[in-house]
Amino acid sequence: MSTKGSILALTDDVMVSASTILGVVRVLQIEGCNGTDPLIITQATSLSQLPLESSSIDVVISISRNIEFPSDHLYKEILKVLRPGGSIVVHHTSPSTPQQTGKATSSIERKLLVAGFIEAQSVQLEPALATLSFGIRAKKPTWTVGSSFSIKKTTESLPKVQIDDDLELIDEDSLLTEEDLKKPQLPPLGDCEVGSTRKACKNCTCGRAEAEEKVEKLGLTVDQLNNPQSACGSCGLGDAFRCSTCPYKGLPPFKLGEKVSLPGNFLAADI
Structure with a gap:
């Protein structure tokens, strides 16, 4: 057999x-x-x-x-x-x-x-x-189930890079100019705040002129923005709680007696 x-x-x-x-x-x-x-x-x-x-x-x-x-x-x-x-x-x-x-x-x-x-x-x-x-x-395979054997793994060495000692390396700091090293100056806070006593500059580019124009369309005075009051007590909660004739309709929620602050995206389009 x-x-x-x-x-x-x-x-x-x-x-x-x-x-x-x-x-x-x-x-x-x-x-x-x-x-x-x-x-x-x-x-x-x-x-x-x-x-x-x-x-x-x-x-x-x-x-x-x-x-x-x-x-x-x-x-x-x-x-x-x-x-x-x-x-x-x-x-x-x-x-x-x-x-x-x-x-x-x-x-x-x-x-x-x-x-x-x-x-x-x-x-x-x-x-x-x-x-x-x-x-x-x-x-039928010559190996049996469960047997193990090592796999010879060949590793390829990386090519050696030879750097010439006479080669001049560039200093990264030398690539920066004096203008690049200057600290950027941020505009003073509140300088262009809507509702301040100063009006928007001529040829305004910061968006204050557009914000003032929108406030004027709402029919609000500077006093109403600086010290908002409400007869019903709901004006500061937002448009969802305001009546149709509310002078603050269209403005963000605010606290009564505190200055109304307009967000930075107040003039941004919804779509």
């Missing part, structure tokens, strides 16, 4: 000839198996496990008319009895069209890969084996 070149043939048929098995071995040129008497198991679909020791077979050949043979469970059993590096050959004898053959081949290759086999590929058959419509061959 453990000699080199051992062959196991599986089929779901009641019987299969030994010459068919040996013909497959000869056509595929399986090394070390010529002249070897194969072990043949018929009606293999009824088996829950193969009656063989683990890693005791070099080649397993499956011959069937049924595309569903071998089953997923049987593939796992085949993987168990094969030696590391052993081969499995799956042949189907039912005649089929090229389109059907292509679909069946892809399905079997996927099953082999899922079961743990590698290098699954189609094999060419000779006219002498015309009854075998197509075949797929795969291998």
